[in-house]
Amino acid sequence: MDVEKxxxxxxxxxxxxxxxxxxxxxxxxxxxxxxxxxxxxxxxxSEYNANVHRGVHKLSEESTVAYEDARRKIAEFVNAxxxxxxxxxxxxxxxxxxxxxxGMANVGAGDRVSISIMEHHSNFVPxxxxxxxxxxxxxxxxxDANGELAGxxxxxxxxxxxxxxxxxxxxxxxxxxxxxxxxxxxxGVAVIDASQxxxxxxxxxxxxxxxxxxxxxxxxxxxxxxxxxxxxxxxxEKMEPFLYGGDMIIEVKKEGSKWNELPHKFEAGTPNIEGAxxxxxxxxxxxxxxxxxxxxxxxxxxxYAIGKLKDEVAIYGPxxxxxxxxxxSFNVPGVHPHDxxxxxxEDGIEIRSGHHCxxxxxxxLGLESSARASFHLYNTKEEVDRLVEGIKKVKRxxx
Amino acid sequence: xxxxYERIIGIWKNAPNRKEMKGxxxxxxxxxxxxxxxxxxxxxxxxxxxxxxxxxxxxCAISIASASLLADYAKGKTLEELRxxxxxxxxxxxxxxxxxxxxxxxxxxxxxxxxxxx
Numbered sequence: 001m002d003v004e005k006x007x008x009x010x011x012x013x014x015x016x017x018x019x020x021x022x023x024x025x026x027x028x029x030x031x032x033x034x035x036x037x038x039x040x041x042x043x044x045x046s047e048y049n050a051n052v053h054r055g056v057h058k059l060s061e062e063s064t065v066a067y068e069d070a071r072r073k074i075a076e077f078v079n080a081x082x083x084x085x086x087x088x089x090x091x092x093x094x095x096x097x098x099x100x101x102x103g104m105a106n107v108g109a110g111d112r113v114s115i116s117i118m119e120h121h122s123n124f125v126p127x128x129x130x131x132x133x134x135x136x137x138x139x140x141x142x143x144d145a146n147g148e149l150a151g152x153x154x155x156x157x158x159x160x161x162x163x164x165x166x167x168x169x170x171x172x173x174x175x176x177x178x179x180x181x182x183x184x185x186x187x188g189v190a191v192i193d194a195s196q197x198x199x200x201x202x203x204x205x206x207x208x209x210x211x212x213x214x215x216x217x218x219x220x221x222x223x224x225x226x227x228x229x230x231x232x233x234x235x236x237e238k239m240e241p242f243l244y245g246g247d248m249i250i251e252v253k254k255e256g257s258k259w260n261e262l263p264h265k266f267e268a269g270t271p272n273i274e275g276a277x278x279x280x281x282x283x284x285x286x287x288x289x290x291x292x293x294x295x296x297x298x299x300x301x302x303x304y305a306i307g308k309l310k311d312e313v314a315i316y317g318p319x320x321x322x323x324x325x326x327x328x329s330f331n332v333p334g335v336h337p338h339d340x341x342x343x344x345x346e347d348g349i350e351i352r353s354g355h356h357c358x359x360x361x362x363x364x365l366g367l368e369s370s371a372r373a374s375f376h377l378y379n380t381k382e383e384v385d386r387l388v389e390g391i392k393k394v395k396r397x398x399x
Numbered sequence: 400x401x402x403x404y405e406r407i408i409g410i411w412k413n414a415p416n417r418k419e420m421k422g423x424x425x426x427x428x429x430x431x432x433x434x435x436x437x438x439x440x441x442x443x444x445x446x447x448x449x450x451x452x453x454x455x456x457x458x459c460a461i462s463i464a465s466a467s468l469l470a471d472y473a474k475g476k477t478l479e480e481l482r483x484x485x486x487x488x489x490x491x492x493x494x495x496x497x498x499x500x501x502x503x504x505x506x507x508x509x510x511x512x513x514x515x516x517x
Contacts, residue, residue, distance in 0.1 A: 336434070336436075336458060336459035336460065337434075337459075338434055338459040338461070338502075338503065338506060339408075339459045339460045339461075342404070342461075342503065343400065343404075346400055346401070346404075353434075354433055354434055355433070355434075355435070368434065368435025368436075368457075369434050369435055397400065397405075397408060398408065398412075398460075
């Protein structure tokens, strides 16, 4: 994998921030986009913009083919069939869809729903709402000192087990196969929030055995506003729609309506056409590099980063690079993460600070907030060196 | 690093008015749930005017410096005058232009919001 060549595909990486060459280390929040994704969106609006699944004219046929072609690419990318891939706006919407269309119909008073304490709010708040509404019990699998799931077995017997594949704070990669197995042995379904894994490593829904899998496009080189829900066909077929309106129907009469076939039953209204096309092109791009290569590069970067940072800052999550994705959350003792981020920004180093939409996890760790550097395929060891130098500067300034 | 930000860090390191106050007439509290910052402002008011002010709390350099500078500025003002202050005044006290940094502006405004709501 030639990182210098890859960097040339991303126009924004030329950007200068505060007079310094930008080091973009906030990929956990959103990734940058390669030129071919940007060009695909421009081409769509310049050459064949038309609504999908509606007209018979040339442009509508072209946009429909492009939209459905993107679905096929994404299905292949995670080893699903096309009818199991539903376009949504982001992972939050995907998880809300499961909560409303599956959860509301299948979870009752006294039933158990299990999540983990490391969930992002997107996989936390919907289940909290469901449990309250249905008088169900929301239970939390805890973490050990290493930032890995502890006591996952106790999730068995839950109607729904919904957990993230990779943590956006700890970096921990959970054993998703085992999460699914435990959910199924107890008679429940497994929902996997793959927002931080699909962009960074190979993911195969068949191998994993999940019932639902949610991820978002903008963290994997695609535009914002496009996300994906994978659902097992037999479950999606039994579920009621999430949103009602145009395109999700076969027939509408005064007396009642018939739902469209999968996946359209779950895609009411004009979808994010350019977003889906952009995501398809991003998947092409990632396939050309190879997800194994992306993963290898990130393991190399994160083990380099942890080696350099471990004596400078407090690091959260597993220290073994193979157990985590390419991100590291940390605190400089005695310095607020916002101040760390501001001083790094002065040198063009862009990191995240705050609770990263994972407040229960920060409470569990006894922290208000943390700083986070997160990598993608275009980041380099030189950028890690700049991060480390920046942190040393923070320590000097605040000493 | 900018001279202005260095000044802010200087205040963060050593703010003489960062202390509790006994006999305060008004204790105003503010919290920013996003970053966990918490500020408490103590005001002693006599004859309608603030005669002494101090603060306690945890937060980033900007929110702490803002509390310290605001507490100093408060002396001699009426509560009404203080509650009428706006973000421009806070930026002026800090010597920082945060108009293009909405997230850090929230940190800066936390102490003022505490007084407005207190």
